[in-house]
Amino acid sequence: xxxxxxxxxxxxxxxxxxxxxxxxxxxxxxxxxxxxxxxxxxxxxxxxxxxxxxxxxxxxxxxxxxxxxxxxxxx
Amino acid sequence: xxxxxxxxxxxxxxxxxxxxxxxxxxxxxxxxxxxxxxxxxxxxxxxxxxxxxxxxxxxxxxxxxxxxxxxxxxxxxxxxxxxxxxxxxxxxxxxxxxxxxxxxxxxxxxxxxxxxxxxxxxxxxxxxxxxxxxxxxxxxxxxxxxxxxxxxxxxxxxxxxxxxxxxxxxxxxxxxxxxxxxxxx
Numbered sequence: 001x002x003x004x005x006x007x008x009x010x011x012x013x014x015x016x017x018x019x020x021x022x023x024x025x026x027x028x029x030x031x032x033x034x035x036x037x038x039x040x041x042x043x044x045x046x047x048x049x050x051x052x053x054x055x056x057x058x059x060x061x062x063x064x065x066x067x068x069x070x071x072x073x074x075x
Numbered sequence: 076x077x078x079x080x081x082x083x084x085x086x087x088x089x090x091x092x093x094x095x096x097x098x099x100x101x102x103x104x105x106x107x108x109x110x111x112x113x114x115x116x117x118x119x120x121x122x123x124x125x126x127x128x129x130x131x132x133x134x135x136x137x138x139x140x141x142x143x144x145x146x147x148x149x150x151x152x153x154x155x156x157x158x159x160x161x162x163x164x165x166x167x168x169x170x171x172x173x174x175x176x177x178x179x180x181x182x183x184x185x186x187x188x189x190x191x192x193x194x195x196x197x198x199x200x201x202x203x204x205x206x207x208x209x210x211x212x213x214x215x216x217x218x219x220x221x222x223x224x225x226x227x228x229x230x231x232x233x234x235x236x237x238x239x240x241x242x243x244x245x246x247x248x249x250x251x252x253x254x255x256x257x258x259x260x
Contacts, residue, residue: 012204038191
């Protein structure tokens with residue numbers, strides 16, 4: 001089970017979402033993708049997309065205005 | 076000091092705090108609130124909500140502060156526009172509203188403990204932001220409105236132009252997103 005971290009701090013929407021989508025496509029089932037974001041709109045739209053696709057998602061607030069979106073690829 | 080920390084830790088775990096200040100409101104709640112404030116601003120100022128027109132006036136005032144004059148410019152030639160410019164920035168309702176938006180957004184972020192000054196990631200980002208901003212400003216004045224004045228207020232006023240703007244904006248956003256991903260990601 002691989003874990004990959006992508007740093008999207010400072011990126012404006014929709015870049016975190018697009019980067020997360022591209023990374024997840026290249027990963028295998030069971031892998032975990034951690035997206036570091038500091039944009040509150042990405043905090044909404046990245047989990048929304050990942051959940052809609054059926055993956056397990058957890059959002060952790062690691063600091064003021066910084067989140068880690070933890071996506072487990074399920075299929 | 077420890078008592079203060081303990082107090083704020085309790086606030087952070089309080090359900091009401093979490094529901095009203097921490098987690099985002101639903102899309103529906105946002106839509107209802109926006110509509111309410113749109114009605115209030117129309118009733119109070121006599122004009123529908125708009126933000127980009129205000130920037131044009133700010134630009135004119137800055138230009139005039141440096142000794143320039145926009146009196147011969149076609150855009151500012153109407154008597155209404157001239158009156159607004161003469162009255163100055165402190166009497167400008169639109170300015171107060173835009174400043175209110177900035178202060179309100181800051182307040183919301185601070186209340187949610189999510190305030191962060193984001194670093195600039197790369198020179199590419201600066202170039203993309205400047206180009207995008209110039210295009211947005213130019214487009215907003217050519218269209219006599221932005222996503223708020225031309226789209227939101229336009230459609231709310233049952234104006235067909237609002238829908239035309241929506242159509243144009245949608246395809247503009249598609250093209251812009253593809254360019255962003257291709258050249259600036």
